[in-house]
Amino acid sequence: MTLAIYPGSFDPITNGHIDVLKRASKLFDKVIIAVLINQSKTPFLPIETRIDLIIDAIKDIKNVEVDSFNGLTVKYAQSKNANALIRGLRAVSDFEHEMQMAQMNKNLCKDLETIFLVPKVKYNFLSSSVVREIALLGGDISNLVPQSVNDYFESMKK
Numbered sequence: 662m663t664l665a666i667y668p669g670s671f672d673p674i675t676n677g678h679i680d681v682l683k684r685a686s687k688l689f690d691k692v693i694i695a696v697l698i699n700q701s702k703t704p705f706l707p708i709e710t711r712i713d714l715i716i717d718a719i720k721d722i723k724n725v726e727v728d729s730f731n732g733l734t735v736k737y738a739q740s741k742n743a744n745a746l747i748r749g750l751r752a753v754s755d756f757e758h759e760m761q762m763a764q765m766n767k768n769l770c771k772d773l774e775t776i777f778l779v780p781k782v783k784y785n786f787l788s789s790s791v792v793r794e795i796a797l798l799g800g801d802i803s804n805l806v807p808q809s810v811n812d813y814f815e816s817m818k819k
């Protein structure tokens with residue numbers, strides 16, 4: 662069985678993440694979205710909320726699960742016997758940071774491959790931080806995020 666881990670903050674999950682996830686789910690028998698708990702910067706949404714929003718957003722994708730983890734991504738991936746890490750590549754601006762992480766992870770675990778997937782062009786400039794900013798300023802994010810995330814931010818307005 663081939664297993665890929667898609668690690669990230671998902672603060673919150675966006676349609677860009679979902680696009681990458683759907684592509685990964687066609688390439689692997691199983692994909693685990695792994696939400697990082699211990700970040701140096703304080704996340705906007707608590708871990709439980711991020712996970713709940715993801716569970717709802719992925720309910721129609723059969724071979725995808727969600728989990729959370731602490732510490733090194735490669736250690737988590739090894740504990741699951743994963744074959745690959747999935748990362749999304751948007752604009753060129755992602756490239757240097759993503760390449761650095763992929764090389765470091767390769768250094769830590771030589772058998773774990775990093776696979777970069779490219780989303781639809783319309784998601785190239787979509788990020789969790791842009792979504793948060795628009796939502797907090799009262800803008801419409803309904804075409805940028807799954808229903809669960811839109812509903813969550815709508816309920817915050819009340």
Ligand code: ADP
Nearest residue numbers: 668669670671677678748749750780784787788
């Ligand atoms: P991190 O804090 O690890 O970058 P994110 O949740 O921001 O976590 O992103 C997780 C992964 O998804 C990263 O590889 C990121 O480049 C990718 N990603 C984020 N937004 C998009 C998008 N709109 N299209 C494609 N990939 C994306």
